[in-house]
Amino acid sequence: MKTDQIDGMTRLFAIIGDPIFTVRSPAVFNALFARQSINAVLLPYHVAAPDLRTAWAGLKTIKNLDGVVATMPHKRAMCELVDELGDNGRVVGAINAVRRRADGRWEGDMFDGVGCVHGLKAQGHEVNGRSVFLLGVGGAGAAVATALAQAGVKRLVIADVDSERRNRVAERIRAAYPKTLIEVGSIEQGPFNMAINCTPLGMRAEDPLPFDPVLLPESTLIVDVITKPEMTPLLNLAKESGHATHSGKHMHHGQAIAVAAFFGFDLSD
């Protein structure tokens, strides 16, 4: 679809964030809309954190706006602005997508972790019934941990440098998904089917390793949520030591599929 085909019937979607310059959702979603001949477009909205409440009040009045993707720094604040909160959003305390329901109410949920589970399954890595180690429960990590419990992980060991945050996240997930055994601790509490890095360690070349994959048996899948670089030092070392690896690009693609489905579109083709 060319931009000069945008007309008065075009439905709008947006991604709001600050900074906004590096967002990829417009390219992903607009390619989807074009491929499926949907008269819709997703735009980048550069909104600063102190302006979010005013921005959101205004955006809600735009009758042809059907959905919004929230990225940094708005994921937590958006929780308080929506009319309805999905299960994952409630447990994580943050959301990354909001849609207008048929009754006019705005419903938000968190798909960052769901995207990770989607990505793992798409690559043949089942999570249901498995034992998982997860390091780092900031925004992304809390979402991934929640989605893993929701997807039926049997045992989840959570680690974080901030033990208070670690305990809080563990408690919330435990309350929401009692079938999963949630522990706090370290990578030494194996065995694990997979070990996931949800810290930013590995984005910069000089970062220390988040954990040492060599300490884990070769059967443990080593997962990183970092997308740049695609192969982090953790993944490279894991590969060298004979582990299967799974990079952040799968989670990113899985997120887009999950958010598109939430908006009513099928991005999986």
Added chain:
Amino acid sequence: MKTDQIDGMTRLFAIIGDPIFTVRSPAVFNALFARQSINAVLLPYHVAAPDLRTAWAGLKTIKNLDGVVATMPHKRAMCELVDELGDNGRVVGAINAVRRRADGRWEGDMFDGVGCVHGLKAQGHEVNGRSVFLLGVGGAGAAVATALAQAGVKRLVIADVDSERRNRVAERIRAAYPKTLIEVGSIEQGPFNMAINCTPLGMRAEDPLPFDPVLLPESTLIVDVITKPEMTPLLNLAKESGHATHSGKHMHHGQAIAVAAFFGFDLSD
């Protein structure tokens, strides 16, 4: 430009109105942006009159939104929401375009009448120093009358079924542009170089004529601001009786050029 080329650097423009379904600004502006390789897009925002204040407060927070076109029913209400009001907007009491200035303040002005003057000049019809009859001073008519006075019309005779509105508009233009002789009255107060219909009469086939062109000498240019149909009964009858005619499409194109220039773009190529 294809919609999947929209990215985090894309600048945004919008047209706000209710209804929004028939707007043509997205096609016109997006073709311009594509032709000139400008990473920008103009979107339709469907906003109802009672929501305008909230919508505008929100839109102002979007840092990559640079300009807004206002159409029905927002042209008058927008006057009170901008930080700075241009000359024509102040006289008319309505605006149809708002831009973000370098200092962050939002400045609005009215280009409906300016577009009409642009259109006349582009077709070789000078207005400076001429005598003009104008019927109908609702939103469009008041804007056209104001722009004609600003462009140096020597004598302007205004008529309207609502004599109070007619007198009010005449008084405001007289105060702003004292060099133009502004009279209220009828088509019998000629001679006129041009006679302009700014009423909606002629949009429907069963409408009566706004005025009878046969009463005017052949040298009087007959102008209609209606765009659908392009040739109104008034223009057809004028043509049959030997008058030169000028249709609403020229005003519409002139408006787009004027608003584009206000936003910093050259649409005249």
